[in-house]
Structure formats: C-alpha cells, structure tokens
Amino acid sequence: MRFQAAEPMSDLLPPTLQFEGTEEGYDNVRYTRCNNNPSQTAVAAHLAALEGTEAALPVASGMAAISSTLLALLEPGAHILIVRGPYGGTHDLVASLLKKWGVTSSAVSPEDGPEQWEALLQPGKTRLFYAEAISNPLCEVYDLAGIAKFAREHKLLSVIDATFASPVNLQPAKLGFDITLHSATKYLNGHSDLIAGVVLGGQELIETIRVTANVLGPAIDPHSCFLLSRGLRTLGLRVEQQNRNALALAQFLSEAGPKVAAVHYPGLKSSKHHKRAAELFTNGGCGGVFSFELAGGVDAAEAFLKRLQLPLVAPSLGGVESLVTRPATTSHAGLTAKERAAAGISDGLIRVAVGVEATGDLLDDFSQALAAVPGAA
Template sequence: MPGHYNRIETKLIHAGEPRPLIGGAVSIPVFQSATFEYTGQSSYHDLKYIRLNNTPNHVALHEKLAALENGETAVVTASGMAVISTVLLALLGPGDHILTQNCLYGGTHELITKDFTEMGIRFDMIDGERPDSWAGLLRPETKAIYVETITNPLMAVADLPAVAAFAREHGLISVIDNTFASPVNFRPPEHGFDLSLHSCTKYLNGHSDIVAGAAIGKGDLIGKVLRKLNHLGGTLDPHACFLLHRGIKTLALRVRYQNENALSLAEFLNRHEAVEAVYYPGLSSHPGHARARDLFDGFGGMLSFEMKGGVAAAKRVIRKLTLPISAPSLGGVESLITRPATTSHAGMSPEERKKAGISDGLIRLSVGIEAPEDLIADFEQALAL
C-alpha cells in the first residue's frame, strides 16, 4: 500500500475510491441498477448482480473497509444482525459447537441461544476474564469463538489477545464484534482475529439514517461468508452503500471527539452522589482499564451507569434530560440514551439479564458530538433532586 495510505485518516478518504474517477465525479455515484451486462463470467458468484454484493458501490466499500482494519478483504450486508447471522451460519452447521462471551448484545444472545439451538448448533459461554477456564469447555465439534471488543451494555473488555491465541492454539475461528470500538480505536485483524464484524448502522455510518453490517478479515473466510450471503440475500442497497461510504469518511473526526466526550461525561457521573456505578473502560476504576489502555487507541463513545434509586431514578433522569434522545441504537452524531432492559436486551428473560449483570435500572448512553460542557450541564440538571 502506498505510504500516503498508511494512516487511517487517509484511508477513510481515499481507500477503495474508483480510479480514474467515474465521469470525474469526486463522490462515487449511486449505481441504482439491479443487474449488469454479462461479460463472460464463469462462476455464478462472479455475475454482476445486486444480490451478489458486487456492484461498484459494494466493491468500493469492501476495499475501504478492508483497508481500515488491515484485513485481507471485506463484505457489507443489509444490517448488523445480517452479518452476525450470515457469518455464523457460514462457519457452523448442525452438530457444531461455539464458545461465546457471557455478555453479548441481546440480538446476538437470542440468535445463539435460541435460533441456533433449534438448528442443532450448540454453545457454551465463557468468562472473558478467565482464559484458563476456556479449554474445559472445548468439544471435538467446537468450531469458533465469539466475543465483543467492548461488551454491550456493561462495557467489559475481555482478554482479547488471549482469545485470538486460544483460537489459533485449538484450531478455532476467532470472531469479534468490533462495533463499539470502531476501526479508529481497535483493529482486530492486527491482533490475530480471523473475522471482525460491525453493525455499520452505528459508528461507521454515524448519522442514524441507515442499517448495515460488515465483516472484515481473512480472504478465504470472507469468501465463505459472501457465498452464504449471496444465497441468504441480505444485500445492502446501493443507496445505503452510498450513504455508508459517505459517512465513513468522517469516522476518525467523530470517534475521537466522542472518545473525549464520553470520558468527560463518565468522570462527571463517577463523581456524582446520585450515581451508584459507572461502566466505562476509560475510568481507572474500571476492571478492564489497563487492558483497554494497552489495546485501544481510544476508549469509545459508549458508557452505562446505574442510579441510586434503581428503575424509578433511571426513568426520571432519562425523562429530564433535554439533549440525549431516548431511543435504541448508538454511534450517531447525536447522543442517545436508553435502558437496555427495554430495548437492546428486551428479548432476554429477566433471569437471563440478571445472570448477565444487566439490571432493569441500567442506563446505556451513546455519547454524541455535542459540546461536552452542554452535555454535562444537561446531566447536572437532570440528576438534581
């Protein structure tokens, strides 16, 4: 790769861009065509067709995303759950077994513990802090290990180098959901992970106006994922490709500012007498702080906290806030706030949430790019009794 492409800031703008520019257009056009002229392709998967994820809009995104994390290649999908389900279905079949982290996004938890069980795919959950306990859960049919860079919603940071090393040692495929960190803060292929997944709905797009997913990593594995995706049909529309391609270009600016905002707000909340606990890896009191400091280039824009007073206090604070919008999802330029028990993890039973450490009063905050002084002032008035 040319030297001027070495930095992520440059890759965000220039990697994957068509050369020469199409009709001189600085911004790649939307190729709103379902089908393309046949030019002698011998493989079904090489035909130019929108469902086969190979329009010019898809190709540009694939090249850009691979460059951002220094992966071999990439593929985009119609949503974050589309990439998670497609990847795991490409790797696992009836009778296979997967090790998964014991605190995951609610949709992923439901997919693995319920849908996959119905398909004959088995699982065991691992404690990301205890690598010495993982080998005891291995079976001859174990094929993969799945973790999150920063867990949703408690912001835990597993021993990620140990995960990648464990997978290599035991012949497993290592899969990581890197949504919360984004390529600005962490690049899994650089640390030995086979596949890095993103809900591009969040930080990569950054503007809360599309849903999309992506897998980045080893070429042979992405090839398997692409073939499964072509059959399942979870294709990203060209216009959504265009919006994601545009949103990605400001990723470094947005995420670095969100890193700063989230740290300032976490420190403020951690000092406030009405707050019971704050979960943010940028705080020195966080159990995973030292590991996050060593691994990440920033601590992310996500934090969660619990109020003294439980659910009632949580509801009151959310209601009184004027800047954060009470809504699901995350990673946009605006701050979003929610209780995971009612949104991202509502599909889990109360018992499952309790086992995962997710209380009904837990508040999850996606910090936007508003002025930190205004955000803190808004929380100050909302927390006042």
C-alpha cells in the same frame, strides 16, 4: 394532452449490470444481490483498508453480518465459545435459531483465561470463539489478544464484533482475529440514516461467507453504500469527540456522589477493565458508550431520562446525536429477567451512547437531570 417521452425510456433508466466474465457459477454473476455491484465492491475496499484485512463484505445490517457469518462457518452439532451476555440479537440467534439447528454454546466471563476456556472445549465439536470488543451494555473488556491466540492454538475460528470500538480504537485483525464484524449502522456510518453491516477478514473466509449471504439475501443497496462511504470520511473526527464526551460524562457521574451507584466505562481509571483497555485500544480511546446505575433503581432512572434535554431516549449508538436507553427494555429485552441478572444487567441500568455535541453542553444537561432525581444530595 397525451404524454410522449422525448426519448426511449430505456435510455433514461440505468442499465442492468452487463455480465462480461467467463467464469461459471451463480456467485460470479454480476448482480447486486450477489454483493458484487460496483458500489458494493468500492465501499468494501474502503472498509478492508480501514481494518487492515484482505477483504470485506458489506451487507444490509449488523445482524445480517453476524447471522451470515455464523451460518456459513458452523454446521449442525457444532459448539462455540461465546462471551457472556452478548448483544441481544446475537444472543437470540445463538439461543434460538442456532440451537434449533443443533449448535450449542458455552459462555465465558471477562475474568476467565485459557485454563477456563480449555475446560469448556468439546473435542471434535468446538469450532469457533465469538468475542466482542467492548460488551454491551456493561462495557466489559475481555482478553482479546489471548482469545485470538487461544483460538489459533486450538484450531478454532476467532470472530469478534468490534462495533463498539470502531476501527479508530481497535483493529482486531492485528490481534490475530480471523473475522471482524461491525454494525455499520453505528460508528462507521455515524448519521443515523442507514442500516448496514460488514464482515471483514481473509479473502477465502469472506468468499465462503459471501456465498451464504447470497443465499440468505441481505445485500446492501448501492445508495446505502454511498451513504456508508460518506460516513467513513468523518469517522476519525467523530469517534475522537465521542471518546472525549464519554470519558467526561463517565468521570462526572463517577464523582457525583451517592445518587450514582455505579458507572461502567473502561476509560475510567477506577474500572477493573481500564488496564486491559489501555493496552488494547488506540490512544486509550474506549468508545462513546458507557452505562451507569442510580441508587434509586428503575424509578430514579426513569426520572433522570425524562429530565434530560439533549439526548434522545432511543436505542442504537454511534451517531452524531447522543442517545440514552434502559437496556432491559430495548437491546436486552429478549433475555429473561434471570438471564439479565446473570449478565449483571439491572432493570435500572442506563446506557448512554454519546454523540458529537459540545462536551460542556452534555455535562450541563446531565448535571441538571441528576439534580432533579430524588435522593441524597
């Protein structure tokens, strides 16, 4: 039987967005790749309201947010200050593509302050100070308020990747940061079924970055906007439980005895970053990521990971399920062994990104996995 449509196919398909404006210029065309689809603008407004910024630009991934921002705000020959051992993708961007473009960088440590930062400035070249809310994977906390203040005083742009904190625990705009970045794949979405990112800040800066993003092409599709909007509705509930789970597990491991060599989580009172974290983060919530090292090194780490039953051994974070990984083989595999050592990332370091499972169930699972690791009781 010959197929015959009941009505013209054009009536069955969603129409291309009709352009009704009078403003000229490519970026004013109503077109999904130009990041002005109604779904894109709706989720952008929601994100800006959460962060307390004038505007937001959702894009196709966290790295799309980072790369679009840095490519838009820097020029050949520019210099930036950047936190030590940033996220692996950020490191690769700065150390490879931007370096080829003539951009240089100077790393700062959590212990550094204005005196050390000022010594690294290159007059006429330094344009930007790049920070992270909580470092990955050692969970270090920098003097974020001091960085924003220093940037203002020296006429630098201040940019922060706030993925690990989420808007529930930190709103960098209130500290004075010009640009906030998130991998929306993580906490903002929270269900491990979406890849997205977002850039947030003042209207003028966001428009500058949007023009560059439109050229690069990392537009987020309308359905992903819907998924992100859905995830945002439970953000507060999820992050509060993840804060609780991470603190409980970090406390358990810090008290577990000689099998555990170190635990890195600013929520612990024993952490050298605790005081700063308590001052910066809402209600002391330090996020759902922590890391730790076993006394037995890589072999002990692998034995522990294989014994766990609840968490998946996989990269990423911020979802409803718990994940564990060794950063030396995932997020920081792009660094040389020497670079990882300089950043304090041992090959046996385990990063834990907790989900929203029952705290007691996670504690029981970590307890039995640790008991199976060879070593002193």
